[in-house]
Amino acid sequence: MVESKHQWKAWLYLLPAIVLLLVFTVYPIFNTVRISLLEEYGAMAEMGLDEGEYFNFGLGNYEKVLQYKDFILCLKNTAILCVATVPISTILALLIAVALNSIKPLQKTLQTIFFLPYVTNSIAIGMVFAAMFNIVDYNAENILNSQSLGIINNVIQFFGGNPISWINQGSSYMANITVMIVYIVWNALPFKILILLGGLQSINKQYYDAAKVDGTPKWRVLTRVTVPLLSPMLAYVIITGFIGGFKEYSSIVGIFGDKMGPAHDPGLLNTMVGFVYDSIEKDRQGLASAAALILFGIILVVTLINNYVIKKRVHY
Amino acid sequence: MKVVLENLTKIFPSRDKKAGKEVVAVNDFNFEIPDGKLIGLLGPSGCGKSTTLYMISGLQKPTSGKIFFGDDDVTELSTENRGIGLVFQNYALYPHMTVKQNILFPLQNLKGKDKLPKQEMLERAYEAARLVQIDDLMDRKPSELSGGQQQRVAIARALVKMPRVLLLDEPLSNLDARLRLQTREEIRRIQKETGITTVFVTHDQEEAMSISDMIVVMKLGVVQQIGAPQDVYDDPGNLFVAKFLGTPPINVLEGTVQDGKVYIGEDAVLNITGVEDQDVYIGIRPEGLEPAADGALVCHLNSLEVMGRDSSVVCTNEASLNPVIRAIINSDIKIDAASDVVRFDVKPHKFFLFNKETEERIRYEVN
Known part of the structure; x- marks a missing residue:
């Protein structure tokens, strides 16, 4: 406890942080809630208000958001990306981390290589991925006559398959989503590997010696010893994975540009955060706030469910 | 097995x-x-x-x-x-x-x-x-x-x-x-x-x-x-x-063997045969020291710790390699705690000689 005589000092030291938090975090949160409840609110509209006029107070923004076809599409995209990428990236990260942890030579080098995507700009990575899946010099009449098909299609052709239009004109929703899943999983791996590798290295080696003495097969060591001992880290990685997944936005921009979809169908791959940004751009801050709070609600519920499930599985 | x-x-x-x-x-x-x-x-x-x-x-x-x-x-x-x-x-x-x-x-x-x-x-x-x-x-x-x-x-x-x-x-x-x-x-x-x-x-x-x-x-x-x-x-x-081995640990002292006698400082504490004249390390178990009015080993008495069944005599000697010499004695044996000096006889089977270079045991026979 700080002695009461010197309490003002403590507050003084805290002041800069508190002021920043109040201005940039606390106030915006309350303001978001307020704006979301002002029907038809927009910044321009507010400036145009005459004396005595005001926005109606109510849940109109929420109703509107939920009725929007675009919003439902965004919700669907976000959910698909979350549900597909979190388990895939977690399992892959676990296997890679276990493999990395069990090799001695080059461990540090490989660790660095696996961590590189984390420190690379996600838009830049997205553009590289777009190039890999792209069809350069695109010939709409006959895809096989196109000059260059991008690395992925080259590989498919090498193994005797037909090239697929992944992200260009005429590409299917399935192809688009597949590209997004590959990209997001790849992008999510480094952080997860880092966390899980850290967790693995802090597990006491004696557990493995004990397992060895008992002749435990490798697979059983992984499922009965490693995974349970790693469960707090796994829980962390899964929860943050879902939260990140629900905030997915820049990855789509990276690959499809700010049209958020292939050329023939802009907005096809839009996400919830994308919807919020779009609404702000259209000067419909009321809608944007409502959508943001709905997103918050969803993340809250998902995290609570995660926590509930994890509490049953993470034990010790 | x-x-x-x-x-x-x-x-x-x-x-x-x-x-x-x-x-x-x-x-x-x-x-x-x-x-x-x-x-x-x-x-x-x-x-x-x-x-x-x-x-x-x-x-x-x-x-x-x-x-x-x-x-x-x-x-x-x-x-x-x-x-x-x-x-x-x-x-x-x-x-x-x-x-x-x-x-x-x-x-x-x-x-x-x-x-x-x-x-x-x-x-x-x-x-x-x-x-x-x-x-x-x-x-x-x-x-x-x-x-x-x-x-x-x-x-x-x-x-x-x-x-x-x-x-x-x-x-x-x-x-x-x-x-x-x-x-x-x-x-x-x-x-x-x-x-x-x-x-x-x-x-x-x-x-x-x-x-x-x-x-x-x-x-x-x-x-x-x-x-x-x-x-x-x-x-x-x-x-x-x-x-x-042993708690309290064995007392280790420097000594010499000369003409069939083991000397600690000036005190000839034991007559032995079968050992050539040389400088040695001497190990005496705490229970191997017996207080005696005319004992051969003379030590400076520090304190007496009474533990009920046994007493522990803490004393010093210039030849000792440990800071103090400790003797565990039956508490029936009375020691004058006010005295500066305590004298001991040694029990031969608790009294070991070691080569000063190799620290190996030197066997001897009691004379």
């Missing part, structure tokens, strides 16, 4: 290739552990006792030498095929499993013809739990157990496979003093009941002496002496062994 160690050597390569020297952790260890005995590997830290244990377990490969279980050469055999039970220093119980699951775990790993039906696994687990008296704790997690209970679970887990050899790494080091006494009796009892050849490692000589059938004293990878605890105590082979 007897365990034979033949020229067992373990060399750890140096970590830093340029600067370092390799470390000889265990040097040419030869020993035949008789069937069904409890053996204590004893020595200060870094003496190679744990390395020896881990080589017997198979978790570490010897650099050279052989290990036999009975007549089987197990040197090249991997850990899981040796049929050993190993209790780790901090038990290594799986924290996410209950006691029952922990004990069952080794059985569930058995494959092929060794595989047991579920019912039998449970019976074996309960049998092992009853042996170490934890069968009422089967549904607890390790974190809900005391240190002593965790220790028992670890032993049960090691015993459930019915190992040929049981290995314990510092089994008592994580327990408090009271529990330590209790648990060491317990280990003795379990070993007697199962009759499994057991090797345990400790740095605590009292612990090793109290329960072992035989002790192996090690120093810097080299075996110093092997024998029954009392024999090693009564007849130490060198100064290190003499100093390592």
Whole structure:
């Protein structure tokens, strides 16, 4: 406890942080809630208000958001990306981390290589991925006559398959989503590997010696010893994975540009955060706030469910 | 199952290739552990006792030498095929499993013809739990157990496979003093009941002496002496062994042998034969000093500590290598605490001579 005589000092030291938090975090949160409840609110509209006029107070923004076809599409995209990428990236990260942890030579080098995507700009990575899946010099009449098909299609052709239009004109929703899943999983791996590798290295080696003495097969060591001992880290990685997944936005921009979809169908791959940004751009801050709070609600519920499930599985 | 160690050597390569020297952790260890005995590997830290244990377990490969279980050469055999039970220093119980699951775990790993039906696994687990008296704790997690209970679970887990050899790494080091006494009796009892050849490692000589059938004293990878605890105590082979065993520790003094007499300073304390004239180290057990009015060894009395049954006389002598000389005497013998000087006679069988260079024991006959 700080002695009461010197309490003002403590507050003084805290002041800069508190002021920043109040201005940039606390106030915006309350303001978001307020704006979301002002029907038809927009910044321009507010400036145009005459004396005595005001926005109606109510849940109109929420109703509107939920009725929007675009919003439902965004919700669907976000959910698909979350549900597909979190388990895939977690399992892959676990296997890679276990493999990395069990090799001695080059461990540090490989660790660095696996961590590189984390420190690379996600838009830049997205553009590289777009190039890999792209069809350069695109010939709409006959895809096989196109000059260059991008690395992925080259590989498919090498193994005797037909090239697929992944992200260009005429590409299917399935192809688009597949590209997004590959990209997001790849992008999510480094952080997860880092966390899980850290967790693995802090597990006491004696557990493995004990397992060895008992002749435990490798697979059983992984499922009965490693995974349970790693469960707090796994829980962390899964929860943050879902939260990140629900905030997915820049990855789509990276690959499809700010049209958020292939050329023939802009907005096809839009996400919830994308919807919020779009609404702000259209000067419909009321809608944007409502959508943001709905997103918050969803993340809250998902995290609570995660926590509930994890509490049953993470034990010790 | 007897365990034979033949020229067992373990060399750890140096970590830093340029600067370092390799470390000889265990040097040419030869020993035949008789069937069904409890053996204590004893020595200060870094003496190679744990390395020896881990080589017997198979978790570490010897650099050279052989290990036999009975007549089987197990040197090249991997850990899981040796049929050993190993209790780790901090038990290594799986924290996410209950006691029952922990004990069952080794059985569930058995494959092929060794595989047991579920019912039998449970019976074996309960049998092992009853042996170490934890069968009422089967549904607890390790974190809900005391240190002593965790220790028992670890032993049960090691015993459930019915190992040929049981290995314990510092089994008592994580327990408090009271529990330590209790648990060491317990280990003795379990070993007697199962009759499994057991090797345990400790740095605590009292612990090793109290329960072992035989002790192996090690120093810097080299075996110093092997024998029954009392024999090693009564007849130490060198100064290190003499100093390592016994609480309070042996009194070590500088002295000389001249014309069949052992001198400490000016005092001729013992007449002996069979030893050439030379400078020596002298080791006297605390119980080997007997106060006597006309005693040969003259010391400066510091204090008298009364402990009831015994008293401890604390005194100093210029020749002593320890800060003080300690004598344990029967409290019936009265010492004048006000006096500055105390005189002792020495008991020859508690009085050892050691070569000053090699620190090896010099045998003598009392004249």
